[in-house]
Amino acid sequence: MEFPFDVDALLGERVTAVDQHLQPPGRRGPGYTAAHRVDLQQQLMTIIDEMGKASAKAQNLPAPITSASRMQTNHHVLYILKDNEVKTAGKGAIIGFLKVGYKKLFLLDRHGAHNEVEPLCVLDFYIHESLQRHGYGKELFQCMLQRERVQPHQLAVDRPSEKLLCFLHKHYNLQGTIPQVNNFVIFEGFFADQHAPVRKLPPKRAEEEIKPYSLTDREFLKEEVEPPWPFNQSHSLTRSSSLGNSPVRTCLKPFLNEQELLRNLRLCPPHAAAHHLLNGEPGGPAAQRRRTRRSAVGQDGLVAQRSSYSRYGNPAPLPDGVAGGAERRAESSREPLRRLQDSEGRLDSTMITSQDTSHPAPLPQPSGTVCYSEGTSLPTEPALTDRTKDPGVRAAPESKPSGLGDPVDCLPPRPSNRWYDPAGVPWGKQPSWTVAGVSRDAQWIRYKQEYRNTRPW
């Protein structure tokens, strides 16, 4: 692997060991200044980053597990093998690298006993594709063993590739592995000769699950399971990935604060079930029950407020920035009321029943929805406009959007033979509703509408 700077001068020795300080050990002339040192360190970081990427690519990893920044934050040692024989335009080249580091692990011995150990681990190993199977891997590995003063069977290997297993078998006769429940592989003889003190824990019970704290460098690469809504709205959450594996090594960002969660709630798209309502599609009884129940617990809260319970069926327009805002505005202006009804004209509402005597009694439906008695016609857009022509009725602004939490949104439908003021209140009457057997006024409904769906916990 070649670089636009003098790798040969930068690294000095054939095999260079680099730790978290990222100090290049290369030649330093008489005029060596702090600026030079920064330049050289930058070059070393470039080498580490590029090699890390190449290694990840060779192992089909989604992201590099070796980088300059990861080196700086871990007590690992990187052995870099350079090619100082074939000089590319006098600058040298990098052949490969081997990264090792001590890690505290719980490992099982042959008898199934837990052992708390801190062995040297092989974490990442890469030889450039064009130079593999030329003995460079062996040269580098051998150098590491000498400098670290360890025997091959004392090592733990972090998720070895097939190539590495073949390599270890061929050169060091490492074959018989001791099965582990984490991602590290150890070989026969590992427990026979340990430098680090081995602390034995009682053997595990058969039914007990083992949760070792084996900090593998590769844990952070695991795919994460999508969390349930609304926690999937933030990318700042990271979790430990799977049972039986070690904790995630990446830093855990703080949990969503309330403000952030509320913001996400407001911006989140409606649940798929709400599209039935938005599109006026018919749904079976089960689907309707699901819809209404979800609305009640708040999952589709915003949509429910905008559509299912809107008397005018004219939801507040969403801002353009909000996904689907423009489309939903267009749709809502075309069919403002269909979203209240299924194909048979039934209302999709189990939340609120009217006590206002002017409202017809709802007919119980097997589906759990509420059906209003025959003759009750849902107001249509022209009808609303006609009402405003009555001199006794104050004119309602036609395009007035019913805002979120507006009590008008949750009023039941009105019979067409009554006139209402723009707020939807019959003249001279203060409506009330029975919710869960208790009589509630518009103020209470408004409060509930405003606060119910934004706090799902």
Ligand SMILES: CC(=O)SCCNC(=O)CCNC(=O)[C@H](O)C(C)(C)COP(=O)(O)OP(=O)(O)OC[C@H]1O[C@@H](n2cnc3c(N)ncnc32)[C@H](O)[C@@H]1OP(=O)(O)O
């Ligand atoms: C913890 C970890 O780092 S796991 C990731 C290990 N890294 C990789 O898999 C990246 C891709 N592979 C490589 O970079 C290299 O092949 C290494 C580092 C595994 C070995 O380096 P090399 O320079 O090829 O090793 P070296 O030449 O000294 O030894 C060759 C032996 O390695 C093994 N080996 C190397 N390449 C392969 C391969 N493509 N398929 C199977 N075995 C291979 C064989 O045992 C081979 O002996 P052989 O040629 O007689 O079959």
